Amino acid sequence: CxxxxxxxxxxxxxxxxxxxxxxxxxxxxxxxxxxxxxxxxxxxxxxxxEITSQLKSSLLQNNRTEILSKTCTPEICSNNGICYEDSLNRVQCRCSPGFIGDRCLMLKSVHANRNDSYMKLSKPKIFPHLNITMIFSTIQNNGILIYFGHMGHIVAELFMGRIRVSHDIGNSPGSVVFSYHTVNDGKIHELQLISIGQNFSLIVDRSYTRFINNRGIRTYMNTSEMDG
Missing domain, CATH: 2.10.25.10 (Laminin)
Structure with a gap:
């Protein structure tokens, strides 16, 4: 059939x-x-x-100009966003992680619906620089946060509640670094990974940085060697 x-x-x-x-x-x-x-x-x-119902009602009742207020008030920025005035005295919102838009009404986050869920991204261009930033919240002790592998790898994972990063641009074995503190407390954390040639930086919550170096023949991870 x-x-x-x-x-x-x-x-x-x-x-x-x-x-x-x-x-x-x-x-x-x-x-x-x-x-x-x-x-x-x-x-x-x-x-x-993926959209809060607040956004729809706001757009139906107001156009973009009418939505913008002239002074900061507690209700202007939704979802715990912070209101501020820019250099031109215009009211702006600094949105909480996971939200975007003039008034922080639009969701911009990934919701994992199964334990084995993952998000596949297009091939990163690490020629020779890479900057990956992700914001997450978890109570898990172990799990993969980011994985990329070809003629080497970049792996960020949770290991006993701490962030463990392995960086190998093709000069095996890979170099490994851990975060100072655990991040599986259910709070929102920011992870930033910066790869510049053989050098790699791990930054957590913009408060501290750890450095490693993957020395060897290769000077950077060249993803242009990949197909697709």
Whole structure:
């Protein structure tokens, strides 16, 4: 049998579970034939439940000019954003991690719906510099945060609550460094990884930096050698 889209099995009677790799951010996946929909939790809207309902109501009632206020008040910036006035005396919002927009109403975060979930990104260009910054919150003791490997690797992981980074640009064995403190306290933390040639920096919460060097024949990790 040649099965129609959305079905599989010997007799094409099994509906493929399209929710196995769904991208519903703040909602529940509802499986359909050759597709799925997201049933959003209260307070969220959008095709993938990625927008707060506050944003929709604001856009329906006001245009961009009307939304902008002339003075800072507690309710201007949503989701714990901080209001401030720029050099031109315009009101701006400094958004909390995971939110963007004029008033911090738009979600910009990744929600892992399974223990084995991951996000695949395009090939990084480490020729010869790389800067990766991620903001996360977890209570797990161990797990992968970032992994990239080809003729070497860059790996950032949780190891017994601390950040462990292995940096190998092709000069095995790789160089390893740990964060000073644990980060599995459920609070928001910022991780920054900077690779410049053989040198590598680990920065946590913008408060301290640890350095390592992967000495050898190779002077940098050249991702241009990869296909695709």
């Amino acid at each position: 040649k099965c129609p889209l959305g079905f599989e099995g010997i007799n094409c009677t099994d509906n493929i579970d399209d929710c196995s790799n769904h991208t519903c951010q703040f909602g529940v996946c509802i499986d359909k034939i050759n597709g799925y929909t997201c049933k959003c939790h209260s307070g969220f809207i959008g095709k993938f439940c």
